[in-house]
Amino acid sequence: MPILRGFTGDIRTMPPDIYVNEMPVPQQENFTMPDFVLGFVGEFDRGPVNEYLYCSETPTKRMTEILRPVLGEMSDKGCKGNQLLTHLHSARAKKAVFVRILGKGYATASLTLTDSQQSPAPTLKISAKYPGEYANIFTAEVIAEKEESFTLKLYSDLDGYETYKGLTMDEQSQNYAIKVVNEKSYHFILEDLKSTAETLEEKKPSVIEQTQLLGGSNGAKVEETDYIGTFDTGTGKRTGLKLLELAGKQITDSSYIGFSSAAADKALYTFAEKYNSIAYCGTNELKFGQTGEETIAYRKTYDTDFCQMVEGIYKANTGASISGACLSAIVHVIGNVEDSGIATECTWISRSEQEYDFDQLSLLYQNQIGCFTLKPSETGAGNLGWRMGNDYTLAIKDVSGEIITDNENRKVNKRRLNNWIENSLFFVAAKWQGKAMTTKMKRDAEVRIRTFFDQLKQPLNPLDSAKIEDYTITFDESAKNIDVFVQNINVKHFNTAEWVLLNFAGGTNAEIE
Numbered sequence: 001m002p003i004l005r006g007f008t009g010d011i012r013t014m015p016p017d018i019y020v021n022e023m024p025v026p027q028q029e030n031f032t033m034p035d036f037v038l039g040f041v042g043e044f045d046r047g048p049v050n051e052y053l054y055c056s057e058t059p060t061k062r063m064t065e066i067l068r069p070v071l072g073e074m075s076d077k078g079c080k081g082n083q084l085l086t087h088l089h090s091a092r093a094k095k096a097v098f099v100r101i102l103g104k105g106y107a108t109a110s111l112t113l114t115d116s117q118q119s120p121a122p123t124l125k126i127s128a129k130y131p132g133e134y135a136n137i138f139t140a141e142v143i144a145e146k147e148e149s150f151t152l153k154l155y156s157d158l159d160g161y162e163t164y165k166g167l168t169m170d171e172q173s174q175n176y177a178i179k180v181v182n183e184k185s186y187h188f189i190l191e192d193l194k195s196t197a198e199t200l201e202e203k204k205p206s207v208i209e210q211t212q213l214l215g216g217s218n219g220a221k222v223e224e225t226d227y228i229g230t231f232d233t234g235t236g237k238r239t240g241l242k243l244l245e246l247a248g249k250q251i252t253d254s255s256y257i258g259f260s261s262a263a264a265d266k267a268l269y270t271f272a273e274k275y276n277s278i279a280y281c282g283t284n285e286l287k288f289g290q291t292g293e294e295t296i297a298y299r300k301t302y303d304t305d306f307c308q309m310v311e312g313i314y315k316a317n318t319g320a321s322i323s324g325a326c327l328s329a330i331v332h333v334i335g336n337v338e339d340s341g342i343a344t345e346c347t348w349i350s351r352s353e354q355e356y357d358f359d360q361l362s363l364l365y366q367n368q369i370g371c372f373t374l375k376p377s378e379t380g381a382g383n384l385g386w387r388m389g390n391d392y393t394l395a396i397k398d399v400s401g402e403i404i405t406d407n408e409n410r411k412v413n414k415r416r417l418n419n420w421i422e423n424s425l426f427f428v429a430a431k432w433q434g435k436a437m438t439t440k441m442k443r444d445a446e447v448r449i450r451t452f453f454d455q456l457k458q459p460l461n462p463l464d465s466a467k468i469e470d471y472t473i474t475f476d477e478s479a480k481n482i483d484v485f486v487q488n489i490n491v492k493h494f495n496t497a498e499w500v501l502l503n504f505a506g507g508t509n510a511e512i513e
Contacts, residue, residue: 036333036416037250038088038096039277040326041227041241042257044081045072046135047100050237052247057094064089071098072135076319080258086320090348091330097247101227101240103220106132111140111212113205115195123169123195124177124205126154129187132217138187140211148200152177156187169195169203224264227256241267248275252416253329255280258313260325262301269307276419278332278412279307280325283369292360296367308412310370314386317350328370328412331388337417337467342388346372349386356389365390370412414493417467421456421491428452432482442485446475449486469494 047053047070057063064074064085074089075082081100088096110127114120128136139155148168155161162185167177169192181190195203229240238246241264244254254272256264260282272279283295299309310324327349328341335344349372356364356373364371375385426433432445456467470492479485 035095036252036337036420038093038329038333039099039244039247039251039254040081040084040096040257040329041099041101041229041244041254042081042084042259043079043102043222044098044100045075045079046137047071047098048130048133049100049102049106049239050133050243052243053098053100054247054250055096055098062089063093063096067098070134071100074320076316080321083316083320084257084322084326086316086318087322087327087330087348090316091334091346093330093334097244097251099229099240099244101222101229102132102217103222103226105218105220108132108218109136111138112193113140113142113208113211115197115203116206117195117197117202120206121195121197122193123197123203125191125193127189127191129185129189135217138212140208142205142208142211144204144207148204149175150177150204152181152205154181154185154188162187167204168200170200222259224259224261227259227261227264228267241271245271245275248277251275252277252419253280253333254278255323255325255329256282257326258282258321258323260284260323262298265307266302269302269304272306273304276422277306278329278416278419280329281307281309282323282325283309283311292363295369296363299367299369305415308370309368310372311354311364312371313353314346314349314372315351315353316348321353324371327372328388332412332416335413336465337413337420341370341412342390344387345375346386352386361389417493418491424452425449425486425489429482429486432485435482436480437482437485442475442477442479445482445485449473453489453491466494468492 053067053070055063055066058066067085068074071085072079072082074085076086077083081098109132110125112122113124113126115123126138126140128134128138137156139161141153141155143151143153145151145166148170149166150168151163151165152167153161153163164177164180164184166175167180168175170176171178171192178190178192181188197203227240229238229242229244231238231242244251248271254268254277256268261284265281265284268279268281271277284298285294295311308325308328310328312324314322314324314327316322327346331344331346332341335341352372352374356371361371361373371389372386373389375387428449429445432441435441437445450473453468453471453473457470458466468491472488472490474487476485476487
């Protein structure tokens with residue numbers, strides 16, 4: 001049944017199968033654009049390795065302030081993730097999901113206390129109850145008491161400290177240090193190293209103040225397998241990108257933190273395809289050669305509409321580094337979705353670690369590789385006006401296998417807007433999901449769906465800008481359920497003659513490899 005909108009004439013002149021809506025917009029709830037959510041996988045000073053962290057800015061606290069006790073301080077050196085926090089703070093990012101990774105052996109950190117003999121020997125080992133998960137940033141302090149007893153203070157920079165008085169190394173005592181601490185402590189596990197000292201007084205730990213349990217990692221290099229992560233079918237525990245999957249439906253833009261490799265990048269854009277979002281990857285080695293031939297060769301190794309490859313490493317005015325992939329994810333999220341990432345200036349970026357001449361920029365542009373450049377008008381003035389040098393991205397070939405020409409090429413922001421529309425349709429049509437649709441239900445669904453697109457084309461709020469230029473949609477009147485009822489949806493974006501087909505069914509069922 002067709003719907004006639006904004007009709008002001010005589011309804012008696014209309015055919016009987018026309019649904020007339022006399023108001024310009026049906027009286028349905030407003031559909032607003034939700035905040036876009038970043039997703040990052042990488043190295044941080046601290047934080048869990050088997051839980052993802054979702055952080056949302058509040059009216060009184062910045063996102064980075066909320067993250068500080070868990071992931072560590074913003075920094076200009078050290079872990080790439082903590083340098084990333086500096087950029088997120090400068091960009092005023094509002095929502096993000098973080099997954100911390102470590103190299104193999106991260107759970108080996110421990111602290112050994114020596115006994116009170118004249119020639120001290122190991123007597124007590126202190127380990128984190130969840131080794132490595134929060135970087136094991138703990139402090140142990142031993143205070144001598146009378147004869148064989150001692151007080152043990154165990155400090156955590158996360159949750160204050162624990163104090164245990166009257167402890168002894170006597171295995172038969174109720175105050176046996178291992179028994180007391182292991183039963184009561186939230187953070188720590190003690191192990192008796194069986195000191196060879198002859199008396200209990202000599203077996204007790206010597207007086208040590210502020211002994212720091214450092215690290216939480218044995219320094220193993222983080223490999224691509226750590227970024228991709230693991231999934232234990234028995235316990236359900238996940239790490240790396242496989243852990244980020246648990247928040248896959250909330251994330252709109254994702255990237256590794258300063259890392260790029262063939263296997264890891266493939267897993268990343270497979271993740272984006274699966275959850276109908278956009279991924280941003282580096283150029284394998286995160287550096288630009290003299291000719292850029294290696295970068296261009298790497299770009300040709302994948303052909304997907306869900307991942308932008310971005311060149312370069314950039315510095316904040318504080319000195320903190322960020323990869324082009326992370327920076328592109330940020331600028332696409334903090335800008336309006338209908339605007340290209342090119343339009344967002346990164347006023348906190350001071351320089352790039354590489355210089356691009358005209359020929360190099362042309363090669364990047366022609367091969368659909370993004371980068372950031374200083375706006376020419378700002379160069380002479382000494383101002384910070386870094387922004388996307390080009391936003392071309394995504395598929396190299398069209399569905400027929402032909403190379404996509406420059407004027408046909410879709411851009412990241414358009415793909416992201418399509419993703420948002422596709423995902424939002426599930427919400428718009430949620431009340432009819434799984435139901436056998438009656439004629440009235442079809443009419444109500446049609447009104448609601450058309451209203452959704454009408455408000456993208458012409459928002460109710462005059463201060464909001466239109467997200468799309470136009471659209472067409474067809475419905476199957478013989479359909480028994482909502483997924484079949486909604487047929488082809490075509491959205492016309494601004495400034496392009498291309499009509500992009502949107503699939504109501506959403507993303508794919510691909511698994512991360």
